[in-house]
Amino acid sequence: MNDLPIHKIQISGTTLASVLHRFFSSSGDIHGLLFGHVSFSTTISLSDDLTSNFSTVTTTDSASSSAADGPTLTATITDFLSIPSHFPLPLQHHHRDDPSSVLVGWFSGRRKTPLRPSVKDSTTTLSLASSASHSFTPLDSPYPLSLPPSLFLLLSTPFQEQLIHTHEYKAFQYRVSTDSFDPKSLDIINIGPSFRSHYGSFSPISPFPSMTCDLRGPNAMAEDEKVETLVGIKKGLKDQKELDLCAEGFEIGRLSKLMGSDASNYTAELEHLYDKMLVKLDSLARLVEKSSAKVLEQVQSCRLRMNFDNSDGISPFVRSFAGEDSYL
Amino acid sequence: MAIDAIPPLISAQLNYLVTHSPFSVKVENMWPGGKNTGLLDRFSLVIPFCLDYIKWDVIYNAVYPLAAPDVIFGAEDENFRPYHALGGASDSKSLKNPLTDWNNRDPTRLFSLVLQLRELYKAYQKKRVEEVDDDRLKFEISTMLSREGIEMSLSSNIDKPEEVKFAVPLLDLDLNKMVGGSTWRHQQKIYLQVIYPVGRKYSSAPSAPRLKLVSSPELKAVFSIDDFRLPAWLDGMCMAEYLPTLEEMLESQIKDAVSSIDSRRKLIMALAPLFGRPVEADPVFCRKATFLSSSGVFTFLVHVAIPLQFPKQQPSLMLQSSQHFNSQGVPIKSLVSTEYPWSPRWDTSDMAERIFDFIVDECLNFKKYCNESILQNR
Numbered sequence: 001m002n003d004l005p006i007h008k009i010q011i012s013g014t015t016l017a018s019v020l021h022r023f024f025s026s027s028g029d030i031h032g033l034l035f036g037h038v039s040f041s042t043t044i045s046l047s048d049d050l051t052s053n054f055s056t057v058t059t060t061d062s063a064s065s066s067a068a069d070g071p072t073l074t075a076t077i078t079d080f081l082s083i084p085s086h087f088p089l090p091l092q093h094h095h096r097d098d099p100s101s102v103l104v105g106w107f108s109g110r111r112k113t114p115l116r117p118s119v120k121d122s123t124t125t126l127s128l129a130s131s132a133s134h135s136f137t138p139l140d141s142p143y144p145l146s147l148p149p150s151l152f153l154l155l156s157t158p159f160q161e162q163l164i165h166t167h168e169y170k171a172f173q174y175r176v177s178t179d180s181f182d183p184k185s186l187d188i189i190n191i192g193p194s195f196r197s198h199y200g201s202f203s204p205i206s207p208f209p210s211m212t213c214d215l216r217g218p219n220a221m222a223e224d225e226k227v228e229t230l231v232g233i234k235k236g237l238k239d240q241k242e243l244d245l246c247a248e249g250f251e252i253g254r255l256s257k258l259m260g261s262d263a264s265n266y267t268a269e270l271e272h273l274y275d276k277m278l279v280k281l282d283s284l285a286r287l288v289e290k291s292s293a294k295v296l297e298q299v300q301s302c303r304l305r306m307n308f309d310n311s312d313g314i315s316p317f318v319r320s321f322a323g324e325d326s327y328l
Numbered sequence: 329m330a331i332d333a334i335p336p337l338i339s340a341q342l343n344y345l346v347t348h349s350p351f352s353v354k355v356e357n358m359w360p361g362g363k364n365t366g367l368l369d370r371f372s373l374v375i376p377f378c379l380d381y382i383k384w385d386v387i388y389n390a391v392y393p394l395a396a397p398d399v400i401f402g403a404e405d406e407n408f409r410p411y412h413a414l415g416g417a418s419d420s421k422s423l424k425n426p427l428t429d430w431n432n433r434d435p436t437r438l439f440s441l442v443l444q445l446r447e448l449y450k451a452y453q454k455k456r457v458e459e460v461d462d463d464r465l466k467f468e469i470s471t472m473l474s475r476e477g478i479e480m481s482l483s484s485n486i487d488k489p490e491e492v493k494f495a496v497p498l499l500d501l502d503l504n505k506m507v508g509g510s511t512w513r514h515q516q517k518i519y520l521q522v523i524y525p526v527g528r529k530y531s532s533a534p535s536a537p538r539l540k541l542v543s544s545p546e547l548k549a550v551f552s553i554d555d556f557r558l559p560a561w562l563d564g565m566c567m568a569e570y571l572p573t574l575e576e577m578l579e580s581q582i583k584d585a586v587s588s589i590d591s592r593r594k595l596i597m598a599l600a601p602l603f604g605r606p607v608e609a610d611p612v613f614c615r616k617a618t619f620l621s622s623s624g625v626f627t628f629l630v631h632v633a634i635p636l637q638f639p640k641q642q643p644s645l646m647l648q649s650s651q652h653f654n655s656q657g658v659p660i661k662s663l664v665s666t667e668y669p670w671s672p673r674w675d676t677s678d679m680a681e682r683i684f685d686f687i688v689d690e691c692l693n694f695k696k697y698c699n700e701s702i703l704q705n706r
Binding site for chain 2: 180
């Protein structure tokens, strides 16, 4: 695995806004995965302004020397997946074939905390950045290159609530070789004429996230390869049972067929599921109706009996009141 | 709705930590992290380290109180990654990340986490100090390491030159046991703080390190380190030479201080036959005693404050009337007085008698003073 510095991190304004919104609207802390791609920087800042050209020549001296060490890489975050932070990151289900959207890193959003990687952040980032199974090859790579998902986006809210800004964020690239979080600036790409140059390299397509539909895994062979504890298996089976109970005969595994290219063949399946749900709802409604009728009946019979007891038609309260009046 | 409440599971862990910690842990700040709940689930812990304090933020999740907490270290410790080196290490069995199999129902978990993290932090700072390229420092570390419990840290402020700080625990005495009846929760210790500027270059006559004696705050009741004069640091000296003389001096002074408690107790006991049983007395360190006394119908309290250097220094006396109050309703007190005949060579019963004689005279003046100030207020 190559441990190369990423020079720039780009994120579309809508994606960042969406991450922030998800963070802001959740009741607790959240974390999640960041998807996107890493590409070789191709944008050349051509300008006929001599002065600015001159200044770039002088300032890019160091940049060009670092570029000599390795390629200039730009990471673009295109979409994300977020879950409450007490759930583990759903890492195992994201082997995607699409090279334009691979796992490039993860993010953690915790309210009112300093913008520094915590113990959990650093251990998670380390395990992500050093796992070979999540490494990917950047787009249009001129030579074989394998990068780990090393980006880490940290979100927080300010301690004082009366401040004008509502959230803070900081992006890092974790380098395994130096065991350091290098702060990186986050370029926000907005749609507009001034960002036209980004259109070429920016992919706004966000694929449907692959959900974990079947806890048992796709095939038995793959399951055997995993080293699982007995407790883990038991828990899995229990969860599966609960899931199956909710599905009412519609195997939850069948849901996975609703994704991908052959989804159209299975819309009928979904309709079938909805039918079943409707039938269930219908039967429930009928039950409620019947029981309500029974309750009403009982209430009415009670009232009849009460009326019979004080047949003069005056309620006991009124009677006692009248009695007191005459007493006076 | 519970506003500003600590969730019970978190509160239990925090209480256990604060009451059982071998060092004094302070909770500096608590704040809620949830969106709508006022539940306090994050807080800063102030932990003593190397005669200084480190502040760690502990982040729980009130929405999911069973989830493991997270810890954020101080801004200057960003490179402290306690569980990074554990991957392939041989001691990974004994030292595993406790956050991976957290059980929030066990109130001891936060306590053991903080203890473990502090140990790891100690090792991290030690490693940093050992990596400093300074010949003298390397030598000092190699000769001092046989001492147990040394903590060290490398200060790396941008605007200040690099310094290495050592906290060397002095004396192998159990001070808590030496002072009978003490109610100290934490082990009392005296440390020598040694600060070396980092030179990086070898020089034949390195400057003396900055030395300072530091004691746990409660020890002040018995022994004041401010009164102790550090022996001089000679040119070309090293710690291994300096410490034995320092410890010898300190030990004899502490023994004196502990025996001084006894002589103070004897004084209080000698005062009792003259003044009657004290209304209030400090039974452990015998620094204070208050007696109720009267002259005719004038009743007053005598506050006796006995200094650490007793019998070299005489006790200071203060009278407080039981019958005269100022316009705020506060009892009128005399000024603190030490101007009465005194000799440290007198017998304890002699000292008590002299104090009694002085009070017999002084109370008349005090009575006059009280009456005058009452008249003035009218």
